[in-house]
Amino acid sequence: MSRKRPTIADLRAMKGKRQLTMLRVMTLEEAEAAERAGIDIVSIPPDLMLNPEYRDAAPTLFSMPGDNFFEIGTADDFVRWAFRLYKAGADAVYCSASYATVKAMADEAIPVIGHVGLIPSRATWTGGFKAVGKTAQSALDIMDAVRKYEAAGAFGAEIEVVPVEVAKAISERTSLFMLSMGAGTGCDAQYLFAEDILGQNRGHMPRHSKVYRNFAAxxxxxxxxxxxxxxxxxxxxxxxxxxxxxxxxxxxxxxxxxxxxxxxx
Known part of the structure; x- marks a missing residue:
């Protein structure tokens, strides 16, 4: 039986029922491989989403283009950016900009995925590239960020390098669809980078990564x-x-x- 691309309503209905798979893919070939492998969700560069061949290669992948917020600009810039991607076939967009920016897109019915825990573009505020939420107060700060995303109208959030107990407790207490990157199975989807899975990364390997092939060799x-x-x-x-x-x-x-x-x- 052929599968169909999930909608926001489908993903919400699956919350808490089973673990979904998510990859960060960078090329048309990786997207096609993810499609054929039965991956559920992909994060992709905006330019890949705008490639007219993308949906032929990945017709059923729930696809979420994203870029660093400082590459896009103001809330109005984000809305225009998101509409262009939505028109090209995006299912949601990633945004780690302000809650006001997320709200501006959500007010236009654009599904938005936020980011909590270790946020690479803002790691200086949480002490660098290390786990976030290891104390009760910092865990409460993550919950507060999740609540702010809820209020802004976001659909979901990536939760990165957060203790598994914290991520599970938060996921059970939010309507957001939670994407776990190194935050355990208490969330709604597991998220890894294709380059790590394929063994392409020659530098530091994150704790949460798992290598399945040795493309570097x-x-x-x-x-x-x-x-x-x-x-x-x-x-x-x-x-x-x-x-x-x-x-x-x-x-x-x-x-x-x-x-x-x-x-x-």
Whole structure:
């Protein structure tokens, strides 16, 4: 049986009933792979959402484009940005800007996903890239942020690197659809980056990431093959082994004779 793309109403109806899967994908190929693998939700760059080939590759993925708030601008800029993406087939948009900006989009019936816990673009306020919500007060601060998102009209929120007990307690007490990145199974969906799953990331691996393939090694192998191919090409040119007769075209002998006579006349 073929599946259909879930709506906001569908996701709300599934809240608390089963774990959904979510990926951050960056390319059309990754989106197509997520579609064929049966992934439920993807976060994507806005430019990918605007690619006319995207929905052919990923017809049933609940797709959420997002960008850093400082790349977009004011609340009015966000509304225009969101409408453009919504028109292109987005199901929701990610926004870590102000609650007023979230409200401006929600007031136009645009489904918005916010962000609580460790928010990379604002990590300086919570002590850098580390877990948030490990004390009662900081956990209450996260709950307060969730309540503010509710009041602003957001549909859901990513909750990142928060103790599992805190994330579960918050998810049970909010109507928001909660996307867990390193916050345990007490939320509504598990969220990982495709580059981590595929082993493309050569730098620091987050605690919550899990590597399923080693693309970095494959890329290294392909780079060595690339260098070898370019070297062989250079050697063929230098030794006159390239081009061979099969790589060029020849002129009819009579036409060639007429051409050469004309050149010399």
């Amino acid at each position: 494959e890329y290294d192998r392909l780079q060595q093959e690339r260098i070898a191919a370019f070297t062989e090409y250079r050697q063929d040119v230098e030794s006159l082994a390239y081009p061979e007769d099969r790589h060029v075209v020849h002129m009819d002998p009579t036409e060639l004779e007429n051409f050469l006579k004309a050149l010399d006349s």
